[in-house]
Amino acid sequence: MSLLVVGSVAFDAIKTPYGKTDKILGGAATYFSLAASFFTDVRVVGVVGDDFTAKEEQVFHARKIDISGITREKGKSFFWSGEYGENVNEAKTLDTQLGVFGNFNPQIPDKFKDSGYLFLANIDPMLQLNVRRQLNGARFVAGDTMNYWINGYRSQLNEVLKNVDALLINDTEAKMLAQDPSLARAAHKVLAMGPQALVIKHGEYGATVFFREGAFGIGRHPFRAPTLPIEVVADPTGAGDSFAGGFMGYIASQNQITRDVFKRAMFYGGVLGSFAVEAFGTERLQRLTREQIDERYKVFRELTHIE
Amino acid sequence: MSLLVVGSVAFDAIKTPYGKTDKILGGAATYFSLAASFFTDVRVVGVVGDDFTAKEEQVFHARKIDISGITREKGKSFFWSGEYGENVNEAKTLDTQLGVFGNFNPQIPDKFKDSGYLFLANIDPMLQLNVRRQLNGARFVAGDTMNYWINGYRSQLNEVLKNVDALLINDTEAKMLAQDPSLARAAHKVLAMGPQALVIKHGEYGATVFFREGAFGIGRHPFRAPTLPIEVVADPTGAGDSFAGGFMGYIASQNQITRDVFKRAMFYGGVLGSFAVEAFGTERLQRLTREQIDERYKVFRELTHIE
Numbered sequence: 001m002s003l004l005v006v007g008s009v010a011f012d013a014i015k016t017p018y019g020k021t022d023k024i025l026g027g028a029a030t031y032f033s034l035a036a037s038f039f040t041d042v043r044v045v046g047v048v049g050d051d052f053t054a055k056e057e058q059v060f061h062a063r064k065i066d067i068s069g070i071t072r073e074k075g076k077s078f079f080w081s082g083e084y085g086e087n088v089n090e091a092k093t094l095d096t097q098l099g100v101f102g103n104f105n106p107q108i109p110d111k112f113k114d115s116g117y118l119f120l121a122n123i124d125p126m127l128q129l130n131v132r133r134q135l136n137g138a139r140f141v142a143g144d145t146m147n148y149w150i151n152g153y154r155s156q157l158n159e160v161l162k163n164v165d166a167l168l169i170n171d172t173e174a175k176m177l178a179q180d181p182s183l184a185r186a187a188h189k190v191l192a193m194g195p196q197a198l199v200i201k202h203g204e205y206g207a208t209v210f211f212r213e214g215a216f217g218i219g220r221h222p223f224r225a226p227t228l229p230i231e232v233v234a235d236p237t238g239a240g241d242s243f244a245g246g247f248m249g250y251i252a253s254q255n256q257i258t259r260d261v262f263k264r265a266m267f268y269g270g271v272l273g274s275f276a277v278e279a280f281g282t283e284r285l286q287r288l289t290r291e292q293i294d295e296r297y298k299v300f301r302e303l304t305h306i307e
Numbered sequence: 308m309s310l311l312v313v314g315s316v317a318f319d320a321i322k323t324p325y326g327k328t329d330k331i332l333g334g335a336a337t338y339f340s341l342a343a344s345f346f347t348d349v350r351v352v353g354v355v356g357d358d359f360t361a362k363e364e365q366v367f368h369a370r371k372i373d374i375s376g377i378t379r380e381k382g383k384s385f386f387w388s389g390e391y392g393e394n395v396n397e398a399k400t401l402d403t404q405l406g407v408f409g410n411f412n413p414q415i416p417d418k419f420k421d422s423g424y425l426f427l428a429n430i431d432p433m434l435q436l437n438v439r440r441q442l443n444g445a446r447f448v449a450g451d452t453m454n455y456w457i458n459g460y461r462s463q464l465n466e467v468l469k470n471v472d473a474l475l476i477n478d479t480e481a482k483m484l485a486q487d488p489s490l491a492r493a494a495h496k497v498l499a500m501g502p503q504a505l506v507i508k509h510g511e512y513g514a515t516v517f518f519r520e521g522a523f524g525i526g527r528h529p530f531r532a533p534t535l536p537i538e539v540v541a542d543p544t545g546a547g548d549s550f551a552g553g554f555m556g557y558i559a560s561q562n563q564i565t566r567d568v569f570k571r572a573m574f575y576g577g578v579l580g581s582f583a584v585e586a587f588g589t590e591r592l593q594r595l596t597r598e599q600i601d602e603r604y605k606v607f608r609e610l611t612h613i614e
Contacts, residue, residue, distance in 0.1 A: 086488035181393035183511065184536035204490065205512035208536060224533045224610050229491035229515060263613050303531050304611045306570050 001139070002041045002114065003252040005032045005245075006106050006131045007121025009046040009070055010078035013095075014280060017086060018234045024281040025056050027078065028121035028144070031238035034285040035245025035272040036119075037063040038293055040252040043112050045069035045131070049077040049100045059286060069109050073100035088236040088277075089203045108134040117252040119244060120164065122146050125156040132163045140257060142166040142248055144240070150176050161194035168199040168244050187222075197262070199247065199269075201240055204229070209266055218259045225266035226304050228274045228296070235280040239273045242285065246272030246293075271296045308446070309348045309421065310559040312339045312552075313413050313438045314428025316353040316377055317385035320402075321587060324393060325541045331588040332363050334385065335428035335451070338545035341592040342552025342579040343426075344370040345600055347559040350419050352376035352438070356384040356407045366593060376416050380407035395543040395584075396510045415441040424559035426551060427471065429453050432463035439470045447564060449473040449506075449555055451547070457483050468501035475506040475551050494529075504569070506554065506576075508547055511536070516573055525566045532573035533611050535581045535603070542587045546580045549592065553579030553600075578603045 010027030014020065033042045043066040048056075052072065060067045078101035081094040106127055108115075118135050120128040120143035128143055135141075143164045149157050150173060157177075161167065167190065171183060177193075178186035183200065187210040190198050196215035201207045206226040213220045247269035254261045271293055278284045317334030321327065340349045350373040355363075359379065367374045385408035388401040413434055415422075425442050427435040427450035435450055442448075450471040456464050457480060464484075468474065474497065478490060484500075485493035490507065494517040497505050503522035508514045513533040520527045554576035561568045578600055585591045 182538060182540070184538040187536065188538070202512055205509055206531075210536070221606075221609060222536055224513075224536075226531045226611075229494065229517070229529055229531075231489060231491040231495070233489070260614065267613065299528075301613065302528060304533075305613070306574065306608065307567065 001116035001252055002043060002112075003036055003117040003119065003248055004043045004045065004108070004112055004115035004135065005029045005036070005119045005121060006045045006128075007032065007119075007123055008078050008101060009044065009048050009052070010080060010101070011051065012079070012237060012281065013081040014235055014237055015083040016233075016235050017084070018232065019280065021280050023079070025059055026080065026237060026281060028238075028241040030059075030282060031241035031276060031285070032119060032121060032245040032248075033060065033065045034063055034282055035242040035276070036249030036252070037065050038272075038288070038290050039246070039249030039268070040117075042066065042249070043069055043115060045106050045108060045112070047071050047073055047100050047104045049073060049075045051077050059282065062286070069112055073103070075100045077101070082237070084236055088233045091236070106131050113137070116140070117248060118142070119248050120144065120160070121241065121244075125149050125153050125160045128160045129156070129163065132160070140165050140251060142168060142244070144168050144244060145173065147173060147176055158193060161190070164195050166197040166199060167195045168201065168240075168247070170201045170203065170240065174198070174200050199266070201243055203239075206270055207243065207266060209262060216257050216259075216262075218262065223259075223263050223266060225263075225270045226300055227270045228299065228303070230274060230277065233277045236277050237281065238276050242276035243269040243273035246270075267297055267300050268293070270300060308423035308559055309350060309419075310343055310424040310426065310555055311350045311352065311415070311419055311422035311442065312336045312343070312426045312428060313352045313435075314339065314426075314430055315385050315408060316351065316355050316359070317387060317408070318358065319386070319544060319588065320388040321542055321544055322390040323540075323542050324391070325539065326587065328587050330386065332366055333387065333544060333588060335545075335548045337366075337589060338548035338583060338592070339426060339428060339552040339555075340367065340372045341370055341589055342549040342583070343556030343559070344372050345579075345595070345597050346553070346556030346575070347424075349373065349556070350376055350422060352413050352415060352419070354378050354380055354407050354411045356380055356382045358384050366589065369593070376419055380410070382407045384408070389544070391543055395540045398543070413438050420444070423447070424555060425449070426555050427451065427467070428548065428551075432456050432460050432467045435467045436463070436470065439467070447472050447558060449475060449551070451475050451551060452480065454480060454483055465500060468497075471502050473504040473506060474502045475508065475547075475554070477508045477510065477547065481505070481507050506573070508550055513577055514550065514573060516569060523564050523569075525569065530566075530570050530573060532570075532577045533607055534577045535606065535610070537581060537584065540584045543584050544588065545583050549583035550576040550580035553577075574604055574607050575600070577607060
C-alpha cells in the first residue's frame with residue numbers, strides 16, 4: 001500500500017573527517033523516500049525553490065518515487081550546512097537558510113488521499129497535525145520530531161503524539177520529551193502521551209521499539225535491532241531518516257501489523273541507516289539494490305541471533 | 308572445568324539516586340565469582356584485611372566459591388566510596404583506600420594450578436602478567452583493565468594483551484587503548500595488539516564481541532548481545548564484573564570454544580550484568596537462581612530474535 005511522507009526536500013553542504021561537499025541533495029523526506037522506495041510505492045509532499053532542477057528530480061524518478069506533491073516556489077530551497085567531528089552523533093550547524101520552506105503549508109493532493117501509510121518527518125508540529133487531519137483514513141501513521149519542538153512547542157507536540165501510531169526519535173529526544181534520564185522509564189512516559197509504539201534510535205548501537213500494553217495486539221515486550229559496527233562513517237547525515245524510511249517502507253509493504261512485521265521493520269530500518277552513512281549525502285542510497293539490502297539483513301541476523 | 312579469578316575483594320560505600328549504603332562487600336573478583344558460580348566451580352585469589360569477617364566469607368560459601376586463595380593481611384581491605392548521578396555509566400569517586408591491596412602480590416596456590424580458565428580482573432598489568440605466567444596451562448585466559456593502566460602503563464599492558472585470549476573492556480577504554488574514536492576501527496586495532504577476541508561492553512546498549520580473523524576457527528564476524536532496558540538501575544557497581552563472570556562462567560562450563568559458545572556466553576554475560584544492577588552491591592546476585600537466569604536469557608532472545 002502507498003506510503004506518503006511529508007517533510008523537507010533540501011540542499012546540504014557537509015563536512016566530515018572523510019571529506020566535504022558543496023550543495024548536494026538532502027532533506028528528511030528525500031532520505032526517507034529513497035530508503036522506503038525499496039519496499040513500496042512512495043509519495044512525497046514538500047516544497048522546493050528554483051534551485052531544485054531536473055538533476056534532483058531524476059534522483060527520485062530513478063527510484064519511481066512520486067514527487068508530484070512537491071510544490072515549487074520562487075526562491076531558494078531549504079539549505080543546511082553542517083560539520084561532524086569524530087563523534088558522528090553530533091553535528092555542528094554552520095548555516096541554516098529556511099528559504100521557501102519557511103512558508104511550507106503542506107496540502108495533500110486528492111490523488112494521494114488513498115495513502116494507507118503516512119510519515120510525518122521532522123517539521124513544525126502544527127503542520128504535522130494539519131497533515132494528519134487531511135489523511136484521516138490512514139492505517140498507520142508515524143512521526144519524527146526534534147529538540148527544538150520538544151523544548152518550545154510542547155502543547156502542539158502533545159497533540160501530535162495523540163494522533164500518531166508510532167513515534168521515531170533518538171535517545172536524547174526521548175529523555176527530553178519525558179523529562180526523565182532513564183531511557184526505559186522515558187519510553188513508558190512517552191507511550192503514555194499517546195503513541196502505541198515508540199522507536200528509539202541509539203545511533204551506532206541500533207534501535208529499540210517499545211509498545212504500549214496491548215498495542216496492535218502485540219503485548220508490551222520491547223524489541224531491539226542492531227546496527228553494523230561500521231569502520232568508516234563517511235557522512236552520518238540522513239541516517240535517522242533512512243532508518244525511518246526502511247522501517248515504514250517495510251511496514252507499508254505488509255498486509256498487517258504484527259509483532260513479526262515490527263521486528264523485521266526494525267531490522268530493515270537499521271539496514272537502510274547503515275547503508276546511508278557509507279557515502280556522502282544520498283549517494284549510497286541511490287546506487288543501492290534490494291539484493292544488497294537483503295544480504296545485509298542476513299548479516300544483521302547473524303550479528304544478533306544465537307541459533 | 309574450574310575457573311580462577313584474580314582481583315580485588317573489597318568494601319564499597321555507594322550512593323545512587325535510589326539510596327546509599329555503608330561499607331558493603333564489593334570488589335571485581337567478588338562480583339565476578341558470584342556471577343560465574345551459577346555455571347562452574349570458581350576459585351578466587353585475592354587479599355583482604357582484618358575487616359573481612361565470617362559474614363563476608365559466608366557470601367562466597369553460600370555459592371560454593373573456593374576462597375582458600377584469599378590471603379589475610381594485617382590492616383584494612385581495599386575500600387572504595389563512590390556516587391552515581393542520573394548517568395549510570397559514570398561514577399564519581401569520593402574516596403579510595405588501597406589498604407592491604409596496595410601490597411597485593413598474587414600467588415596461585417598449587418591446588419589451583421589445574422584451573423582451565425583464568426580471569427585477570429582489573430589490577431596492575433605487571434601482576435596480571437605474573438599470574439598469567441603461574442598458570443601456563445590454562446585453556447582460555449581473559450582479562451580486564453581500565454583507563455589508569457591504559458594511560459600510564461602502556462608497555463606493561465601491551466605484554467598482557469599478548470598473553471590473553473580475550474579482553475573485556477568498555478567503549479571508552481577501547482577507544483582510548485586504540486587511540487581511535489571509531490569503535491569498529493578501535494576494535495580491530497586492539498585485536499592487532501594480541502587478543503583473539505575483544506568484548507566491548509556498551510553499558511545499557513549491551514555488548515559486542517569482535518574476533519581476529521581465524522580466531523578459535525570462528526571467523527571474524529562480530530556478535531552483539533543486548534541488555535534489558537531497565538527502569539530502575541539501583542546501583543550500577545559491579546555490572547561489568549558480573550558481565551565478565553557470566554561470560555567466563557558459561558565458557559568454562561562448556562567443553563569447547565565455538566562461535567555458538569561465545570554467543571551464548573555474551574548473552575549470559577548480559578543477563579548477569581542486568582541482574583547485578585537491580586539492587587545495591589551483591590544483594591541481587593546473592594539471592595539469584597539459575598532458573599531466573601535462564602528465564603531472563605529467554606527474554607533476551609525474545610528481545611533480539613526475529614523468528
